[in-house]
Amino acid sequence: MIDRFVRVNQAGETAAVTIYKGQMAVLGRDPQLRKLLTHMRDQEVVHLEIMDKHVRDFCVRPTLLLPLAAAGGYMLGMVTAMLGVESAMTCTEAVETRIGNHYNDQLRDLHQLKYPELDELKRTIAKCRDEELEHLETALEHGAKLAPLHELQFEFVKGGCSLAIWVCERI
Numbered sequence: 001m002i003d004r005f006v007r008v009n010q011a012g013e014t015a016a017v018t019i020y021k022g023q024m025a026v027l028g029r030d031p032q033l034r035k036l037l038t039h040m041r042d043q044e045v046v047h048l049e050i051m052d053k054h055v056r057d058f059c060v061r062p063t064l065l066l067p068l069a070a071a072g073g074y075m076l077g078m079v080t081a082m083l084g085v086e087s088a089m090t091c092t093e094a095v096e097t098r099i100g101n102h103y104n105d106q107l108r109d110l111h112q113l114k115y116p117e118l119d120e121l122k123r124t125i126a127k128c129r130d131e132e133l134e135h136l137e138t139a140l141e142h143g144a145k146l147a148p149l150h151e152l153q154f155e156f157v158k159g160g161c162s163l164a165i166w167v168c169e170r171i
């Protein structure tokens with residue numbers, strides 16, 4: 001179970017960093033958006049450092065799909081940003097909703113296990129979860145719901161995340 005958790009989290013945070021990089025490549029000229037995206041990207045970089053450390057600490061084999069997670073994240077960030085700021089924010093809304101739930105699912109399972117070796121894992125996942133939910137708030141404040149075909153974009157990205165989670169836990 002720990003293997004699965006640590007593997008998928010590293011892939012997820014890898015994609016998170018590149019999603020924001022892809023969005024910045026398109027929207028980064030606007031100084032305000034640049035500041036916003038840089039802040040979230042920097043937090044994702046810290047999340048990835050945390051997940052990389054978990055991979056080392058628990059001797060987990062990273063997913064074979066790590067390069068695909070990075071490339072897929074960048075593409076997703078770039079394409080949604082090309083559809084407009086609101087669509088970029090819908091992408092963030094969908095990703096962070098799914099990942100917030102994903103981390104909560106993991107925390108629920110981890111809280112069943114009372115080993116002190118898992119304390120840092122629980123604490124750091126909770127920290128990341130809190131910041132993902134901040135990103136979700138930020139996306140909502142910046143017009144995520146105003147994107148054209150919002151529901152469709154939202155469900156598409158969220159479904160894609162679920163599929164990616166399922167695959168990266170296993171491969």
Ligand SMILES: [Fe+2]
Binds near residue numbers: 016043044047132
């Ligand atoms: Fe993250």
Ligand SMILES: [Fe+2]
Binds near residue numbers: 044
């Ligand atoms: Fe995030």
